[in-house]
Amino acid sequence: MSKELDLDNLFSQLRDSEPELHESGFLHSVRSALPVKKHRSIGSETVITLAAAVIGCGLAFNYFPAAELLSQLPRKFTITPLFVLSLSGIAVALSALIYLSSESELDL
Amino acid sequence: MVEATDQALIKRVAALACHESFDVLVRRHQAALRYSLRQMTGWDQSLADDLAQETFIKAYNSIGSFEGNAKFSSWLYRIGYNLLVSHFRVARNRELTAGDDLANRTTPTTRFSSNDLHKDLAHALLRLPTQQRMALHLNLHKQLTHQEICNIMEIPLGTVKTAIRRGKKTLQEELSSWKDGDML
Numbered sequence: 001m002s003k004e005l006d007l008d009n010l011f012s013q014l015r016d017s018e019p020e021l022h023e024s025g026f027l028h029s030v031r032s033a034l035p036v037k038k039h040r041s042i043g044s045e046t047v048i049t050l051a052a053a054v055i056g057c058g059l060a061f062n063y064f065p066a067a068e069l070l071s072q073l074p075r076k077f078t079i080t081p082l083f084v085l086s087l088s089g090i091a092v093a094l095s096a097l098i099y100l101s102s103e104s105e106l107d108l
Numbered sequence: 109m110v111e112a113t114d115q116a117l118i119k120r121v122a123a124l125a126c127h128e129s130f131d132v133l134v135r136r137h138q139a140a141l142r143y144s145l146r147q148m149t150g151w152d153q154s155l156a157d158d159l160a161q162e163t164f165i166k167a168y169n170s171i172g173s174f175e176g177n178a179k180f181s182s183w184l185y186r187i188g189y190n191l192l193v194s195h196f197r198v199a200r201n202r203e204l205t206a207g208d209d210l211a212n213r214t215t216p217t218t219r220f221s222s223n224d225l226h227k228d229l230a231h232a233l234l235r236l237p238t239q240q241r242m243a244l245h246l247n248l249h250k251q252l253t254h255q256e257i258c259n260i261m262e263i264p265l266g267t268v269k270t271a272i273r274r275g276k277k278t279l280q281e282e283l284s285s286w287k288d289g290d291m292l
Contacts, residue, residue, distance in 0.1 A: 008248065014226060017225065026142065030165065031127065031131065037125050
């Protein structure tokens, strides 16, 4: 009766001697077969940005109630201990939130 | 320098169709996948590379459907396995139509030198049905658990265990002609 091969040992040998398969040609062939991203030319991107900016400025000039809002601004500020405390509380809460989101990759 | 995780790269590819991020994923996983596919195809390098390329392209096109609860490599193996199965199905149908015997055609009559252990085994594995071949490779070579193999091959746990047991038996018989002390 023939001696049985130790398959675990055989596959362990295979793992140890697994050939290094280089990526160069393969990566190129995969990349060339990927669907091409739609790119706009720099010229058309510039025209779109400028047009959007001009339209935005026009709308803001016509409809934004700047004078009304300015008139509602308080003329003088009184800084009280409670105001300082609230401000520092908000700053601490914001910092904590930013730190937490950067550590846990939380999408805000 | 800290390397980006697979998960972060996948997010970028899904959201921005970022080719550069996908390149990193291909670089990271190509060697293992191509090697496995060579083992599955009787060390047919061009067929294995074609299947690997197709696997990556399919992965790119459907990356939005990738659920992060499995490893990216497992997902790639699942796509690769499905492509492999359909390739052999088409090939078998073609051979049957042509009146040829695929098993006889793909079985090598000669052995490679002892340096070509990988090729020898790949040829021996070709005698096994695709399902057994893949299950055996993932279990013995990749050292994946039965449950992981289940998830990759999308077959029941019992079928995986049976495929591995039968595959081992057939492979033992197939390799019994190897001389004692030649390889092991």
